[in-house]
Amino acid sequence: MKKLLNDPADIVADALRGMAAAHPELRxxxxxxxxxxxxxxxxxxxxxxxxxxxxHEPMHAGFVGAGMLDAACAGEVFTSPVPDQVVAATQGVDGGAGVLHVVKNYTGDVMNFEMAAELVAAESDTEVVAVVTDDDVAVQDSTYTAGRRGVGVTVLLEKLAGAAAEEGRPLAEVADVARRVNATGRSMGMALTSCTVPAAGRPTFDLPEDEMEIGIGIHGEPGRRRVPLAPAREVAEMLVEPILADLDLTGGDGVIAFVNGMGATPLLELYLMYAEVAAVLEKAGVGIARNLVGSYMTSLDMAGCSVTLLRADDELLRLWDAPVRTPALRWGG
Structure with a gap:
């Protein structure tokens, strides 16, 4: 294992120390x-x-800032934050209008966020609403979940719900936006290599040089199937077609198309993949209204990518275009 670290046990604390030094706009x-x-x-x-x-950086701390998240809890590597962390975050962002918890559908995350909400309710009158993302079409149940995994839609949801909150909308409306995004977005991922958890010091799974995993999870969970390496255009079909089979995205205002890198995939390859995804969508009669290309929800040093498609409408496009100022996403005034 070759990684830039001091002690594997301190990697999260050391990274947060660096984040604090790099971004004085955060606390x-x-x-x-x-x-x-x-x-x-x-x-x-x-x-x-x-x-x-x-x-999974920049998920979630890289999305803290105006127009997106107010706080993010950092668990150990591939480990849910504990309830006390979520309580501290919730209390620290309570401005009197309630708090929305955005929770990926992983068993530990769901359980610990639920426990935190109960603790907050016992100590204060803060209203807390949780929205759980479960957009992965690869598998119905997986190593870490009951039901579909929460993956790429989480990034889009945090941007869109964050914009709604920045407008001063009440909690019920912000939560409705979040639920609508989760209901109308789907994702599918793949891996060319495994990732290596620092504390383990070895790859999470073995993937031969001439094979790839289709439907991989962001923790290295197995997907739908292992297949021989294929050209990017075929990979795009393998990722997009299951999404289109699961959710009708034709007509209307098109989609927000998100091509995400898993941590070790260069932008050269991600833009190539975006071109192939766009070609598949055009052939299927699905227009692209907005796009996002880059590594925003990663799996340490895994090579691979995921595709997320979200059905767009006028309101969601306006919220997408609204200003955002975070370390990882930044546009607008």
Whole structure:
């Protein structure tokens, strides 16, 4: 294993220390391992809290800032944040308008966010609503979940719900936006290589040089099938066609198309993949209204990519175009 680290046991704490130094617009609670936007809590604004295991950067801490998350909890690598972390984050962003928890559908995440919400309710009158993402069409149940995994739609949801909250909408409306995004978005991923968890020091699974895994999870969970390496145009078909079979995305205002790198895939290959995804969608009669290309929800040093498609409408496109200022996403005024 070759990694830039001091001690594998300290990798999350050391990374948060670096994040605090690099982004003075954020506030890092090192004790609880929570990253806040510096002006949190914003009075009268719904607070957005998310989090999960580290190793998926920039998800989630890289999405903390105006127009997106108010706080993110960093668990150990591929390990859910504990309830106390979520409680600290929730209390730290409560501006009097309630708090939305954005939770990926992994058993530990769901359980710990639920426990945290119960603890907050016992200690205060803060209203907390949770929306769980479960957009992965690869498998119905997996190593870490009951039901579909929460993957790429989580990035889009945090942007769109974050924009709605920034407008000053009430908690019920922000939660409705989040639920609608989850209901109308689907994802599918693949891997060319495994990832290596620092504490383990070896690849999570063995993937021969001439094979790839289709339907992989973001923790290295197995997917639908293992197949021989294929050209990018065929990989695009393998990822897009199951999404289109699961959700009708034709007509209307098109889709927001997100091609995501898994951590070790260069942009050269991701843009190539986006061109192939766009070609598959054009052939299927699905228009692209907006796009996002890059490594935003990773699996440490895994090579591979995922595709997320979200059905667009006028409101979601307006929220997508709204300004956002975070370390990983930044556009607009």
């Amino acid at each position: 890092v609670d090192s004790e609880n391992r929570v990253v806040f936007r510096r002006d949190a809590p914003v009075r009268g604004k719904v607070g957005l809290v998310s989090g999960g295991g580290s190793g």
